Amino acid sequence: xxxxxxxxxxxxxxxxxxxxxxxxxxxxxxxxxxxxxxxxxxxxxxxxxxxxxxxxxxxxxxxxxxxxxxxxxxxxxxxxxxxxxxxxxxxxxxxxxxxxxxxxxxxxxxxxxxxxxxxxxxxxxxxxxxxxxxxxxxxxxxxxxxxxxxxxxxxxxxxxxxxxxxxxxxxxxxxxxxxxxxxxxxxxxxxxxxxxxxxxxxxxxxxxxxxxxxxxxxxxxxxxxxxxxxxxxxxxxxxxxxxxxxxxxxxxxxxxxxxxxxxxxxxxxxxxxxxxxxxxxxxxxxxxxxxxxxxxxxxxxxxxxxxxxxxxxxxxxxxxxxxxxxxxxxxxxxxxxxxxxxxxxxxxxxxxxxxxxxxxxxxxxxxxxxxxxxxxxxxxxxxxxxxxxxx
Ligand code: PMP
Numbered sequence: 001x002x003x004x005x006x007x008x009x010x011x012x013x014x015x016x017x018x019x020x021x022x023x024x025x026x027x028x029x030x031x032x033x034x035x036x037x038x039x040x041x042x043x044x045x046x047x048x049x050x051x052x053x054x055x056x057x058x059x060x061x062x063x064x065x066x067x068x069x070x071x072x073x074x075x076x077x078x079x080x081x082x083x084x085x086x087x088x089x090x091x092x093x094x095x096x097x098x099x100x101x102x103x104x105x106x107x108x109x110x111x112x113x114x115x116x117x118x119x120x121x122x123x124x125x126x127x128x129x130x131x132x133x134x135x136x137x138x139x140x141x142x143x144x145x146x147x148x149x150x151x152x153x154x155x156x157x158x159x160x161x162x163x164x165x166x167x168x169x170x171x172x173x174x175x176x177x178x179x180x181x182x183x184x185x186x187x188x189x190x191x192x193x194x195x196x197x198x199x200x201x202x203x204x205x206x207x208x209x210x211x212x213x214x215x216x217x218x219x220x221x222x223x224x225x226x227x228x229x230x231x232x233x234x235x236x237x238x239x240x241x242x243x244x245x246x247x248x249x250x251x252x253x254x255x256x257x258x259x260x261x262x263x264x265x266x267x268x269x270x271x272x273x274x275x276x277x278x279x280x281x282x283x284x285x286x287x288x289x290x291x292x293x294x295x296x297x298x299x300x301x302x303x304x305x306x307x308x309x310x311x312x313x314x315x316x317x318x319x320x321x322x323x324x325x326x327x328x329x330x331x332x333x334x335x336x337x338x339x340x341x342x343x344x345x346x347x348x349x350x351x352x353x354x355x356x357x358x359x360x361x362x363x364x365x366x367x368x369x370x371x372x373x374x375x376x377x378x379x380x381x382x383x384x385x386x387x388x389x390x391x
Contacts, residue, residue, distance in 0.1 A: 019332040020352050030055035031244075033370045035347065042342070043375055045365045046349040050213050050322045051287075051294045052370025053244030059283045066279030074272035078105075079261070082272030086279040091249070093285045097219055098211075098237075100229045100251040104260055107273045109208050109238035109248035114140035115266030116204070116236060116250050117175070119259060121146040125171040128162055128201075130154065130187065132180050135355075137206055141175065153180075156191045163199045172201035173234075178221030179209035182356050182364060184319030186210070189225035193232060203227075204234035212242030213322060218288035218295060229253060239277075243284040247273045294369035298322055301367045301376050308380040314387060317362070325351070325362040326383070333390065334361035340386045346379060 002010075015021045029036040031054035035044045053059050066086055076082035087105055094103035106112035117140030121127055125146035129137060132153045141148045147166070151159040163172060174196050176187040189205065196203045210221030217223075222232045229235070229252060238248040250260060260267055287294075305324055309316050315327045328334040331352040338350035341363075352361045367376065 019330075019335050020354075025347070033368065033372070033375055037347070040345070042345055042347045043378065044347045045367070045371075045379055046347050047366060047368060048209070048241035049244055049370070050209075050242040050298060050366070050368050051218075051244065051291075052368050053212075053242070053284045053287060053294075056244060056284070056287065058287060059244055059280045062283035063276045063280040066276030067274075070275035070279070072274055072276065074274055076272065077268060077270055078272045079268055084272075084275040084278075086275040086282060087272065090278040090282045090285070093282055094249050095251055097217065097285055097288070098235055098251040099219065099223065100235065101253050102257040103249045103251040104257045104267070105273060105278065106248045106250065106264075106267060107270055108246070109134075109206070109236070109240065110136040110139075111266035111270065112236050112238075112248040112250055113137050113206060114143065115264035116234060116260060117141050117173075118144045118265065119263040120144075120173060120202075120204075120234070121171075125173065126163075126166045127173045127175060128159055129175045130177065130180075132183060133175060133177055134181055134206055134208070137175050137177070146173070153183075154185065154188055156188055156195055159192070160195055163195070163201065172196075172199060173204060174201050175204045176206070177209070178205045178207035179214070179321050179323065181209055181323065182325065182351055182362070183317055184209075184321040184323030184325060185317070186214075186221055186321065189222060189227055189232065193225075193227050197231065202234060203232045204236065205232050207235060207237040208241055208248075209321065209323060211237035212284075212288055213295060213298065217292075218242070239281045239284070243281060245281045245284055246277055247281065298367060298369040301369075301371055301373070304373060305365070305367055305376050305380065308377070309383070312380065312384045312387070314383060322367045324365045324367060326365065327360065327362050329359055329361060331361040334363060337363055337386060337390045340390060341382060344382045344386065346382055 031049045074082035091103045113136035121144035123145040127141045127146040128149050131150045149162050207220040212218040214221045215223035235251045239245040317325050334350035341348045348363050351364045
């Protein structure tokens with residue numbers, strides 16, 4: 001019987017052989033369109049800082065002021081004595097942003113999703129998830145004890161068949177990403193909500209990639225789809241992407257939020273996010289209203305990138321969001337493409353299995369409001385050069 005060393009070593013060796021070994025970059029600068037790695041400046045097209053708020057002076061100032069007033073550590077979980085005024089104010093602002101009675105902060109999106117699903121669901125229930133949902137949704141569903149069913153990506157008909165095949169008297173939850181993190185496409189939320197209503201199911205939307213970017217005032221993809229909280233009763237979103245901070249929240253009605261406070265183990269048994277981070281989050285939420293130009297500029301860059309990439313015949317995917325992947329297929333080729341871009345001074349991640357299905361490795365290009373037209377044009381130009389060699 002081999003020991004742990006042999007087993008772990010074999011797994012890593014196999015990963016290397018399959019071109020699936022992952023390596024971290026160490027940034028020597030803040031997030032932004034230009035970042036420093038190993039002493040070299042790169043144009044950054046792999047960050048989820050979609051609005052360019054991670055290093056925004058007002059967000060940084062709010063963090064600093066928050067730390068001066070509240071210190072760094074929150075000291076305890078929310079239910080002990082870790083909940084402070086910035087947490088409360090940010091929750092109120094997020095409830096208002098999303099048009100729901102209440103919002104509840106979690107320390108990460110991973111915790112928010114797993115905590116919500118394991119609190120809502122119990123054995124005998126049915127949870128239906130899009131095949132391409134984020135890992136935290138899949139993990140939460142699998143750990144919940146509910147009967148777990150996946151449906152084909154964005155396929156409302158397949159979902160309907162699965163709902164009809166399920167026991168009619170079981171509680172049903174349909175769970176989707178609002179914007180799919182590795183494809184950039186959006187869920188057909190209006191159709192999903194109509195189906196849920198028809199079958200007395202609840203709809204949960206993870207809007208990690210839609211909040212701040214989509215919908216009126218940056219309220220997200222649920223608002224963009226015209227759905228209210230009766231049609232999509234569970235809304236989760238993160239603060240670490242367009243809002244430039246860290247953490248996440250669930251927004252919903254009183255009953256849902258109180259149930260999470262009382263029941264979500266990932267909420268109860270974990271230290272609250274630092275109050276200064278909540279203060280920074282509040283500054284970021286306010287910037288959604290005062291700097292609406294960021295959303296508009298990002299939209300314009302998305303159009304510019306897609307038009308340019310289409311003209312070059314690059315393998316674009318069906319996405320209108322800030323996530324603009326180029327489908328490569330083979331993991332090794334995606335790695336080689338990403339390495340050639342890096343050599344040319346551009347950071348673009350190669351996304352490989354298990355994050356995406358086998359044979360669909362891709363370059364995940366992300367655009368942000370902090371990029372300029374000229375930077376997007378420079379990316380297109382280098383993509384054309386590298387594609388000539390690699391594709
Ligand atoms: N949901 C989605 C769709 C995500 O993309 C992510 C982050 N990759 C998460 C949840 C997890 O959020 P966090 O990074 O805050 O844990």
